[in-house]
Amino acid sequence: MSTYTIDTATSRATPSPAPMKRLTAPAIMARKSGEPIVALTAYTMRMAQLLDPHCDLLLVGDSLGQVIYGLPSTIPVSLEMMCAHGAAVVRGSWHALVAVDMPFGSYEEGPEQAFRSAARILKETGAAAVKLEGGEAMAATVAFLVRRGIPVIGHVGLTPQAVNALGGYRARGRDEAEAKKILGDARAVADAGCFALVLEGVMEEIAVEATRSVACPTIGIGASVECDGQILVTEDMMGLFERTPRFVKRFGDLAAEIGAAAAAYAADVRTRAFPTSEQTYQPWT
Known part of the structure; x- marks a missing residue:
């Protein structure tokens, strides 16, 4: 549980957290068209400690399936895995808002299932928000969660949990019909109450138009510098893998x-x- 306290006198969990107020969903929402939001993924306590002073948002992404567990995609990731890593990241941070991905199969059935899963995540991790993939089809679920006090980050464009339906990890929005759908998806989940929206792997003109047309901040990954913030998988950015996706800049060679x-x-x-x-x-x- 997130109430676990680390004894910094005997643990490797140093340095000790500096007391300060953690960022909230409304604080992130208020960054629309303002200072860019800095976001990175985190899956462990120690990595959270190192990233936290520099980030506004730490995302416990279901990308941990590939990064930590060596799985072929995010689809096999379980709710138990997300809760365990989410709690570790909350314990290692004290400034950034921590959001946890809802894994495949934990919310698509309907709003009630999504609420049960999201409530479990927040209770077991101490995180402040959840993130879920999908556009217009998920708008009712987003609204259901938000009305019940659960802050939600949306995610449209290239949605890894739908890789089987999408046919791979290529950039989205190359044709007019798909571009129109992505923009409609972005508006639908933003209007449903998301406090932030991840735009992944979309043509830049789509990211720019979506950013200008939704009320919540957009956070790009393979999108555009004009998004309201940026996120990368930390291990990609730090050069821990041989393959570097096209949209990643290596800031280190760990x-x-x-x-x-x-x-x-x-x-x-x-x-x-x-x-x-x-x-x-x-x-x-």
Whole structure:
């Protein structure tokens, strides 16, 4: 549960959180056409600690299925997995709003199922919001949740949970009919009460028009710099994987650094250069 308190005197969970007021859904909503919203994914307590001072929004994305568990898509991700990682991210943060993805199969059946799933997520994690995929077909569900006190982030365009129906992970909105549908989807979920809207993998002109036509902030990923904010999968942005999606800019090369550190450790172990007296317990220490 999110009420678990880490003993920072004995835990690796340092530095200790600095007391401050966490951002809220209304605060994010108020950023429309203002200071850009900085968002990243987080799946673990320690990563949340490192990202939190720099982010307005931490998303516990169902992308954890691929990033953490090595699954082929987000579809196998369970509600239990999302709750466990969501709680860890809440424990590791104190500034950013934490939102948790609702996994495939946990909300599509109808508003009542969605409410049960969302209520469980908020209760078990301490997060402030949920995110769900889908456009006009999900508008009634979004409205149902919002009327019952659950802040919702929408997600339209390339929706990974619908990859089987979409036929792959290509950019959306290349033809006029699809572009019109994406814009209609964006307006529908925004009008239903979303406080923010993720636009993923859409042609830039669609992202620009959607941003200008909805009341809530848009958060782009493979969309446009004119969105009200941006989000990336942290592990992609930090260079932890060999493949980099077209819409990702690498801001680091952690894979190379981790590999080099592991190689240096292995060399010291094999040559008995580690541990030394500095890393072992002696009578005089």
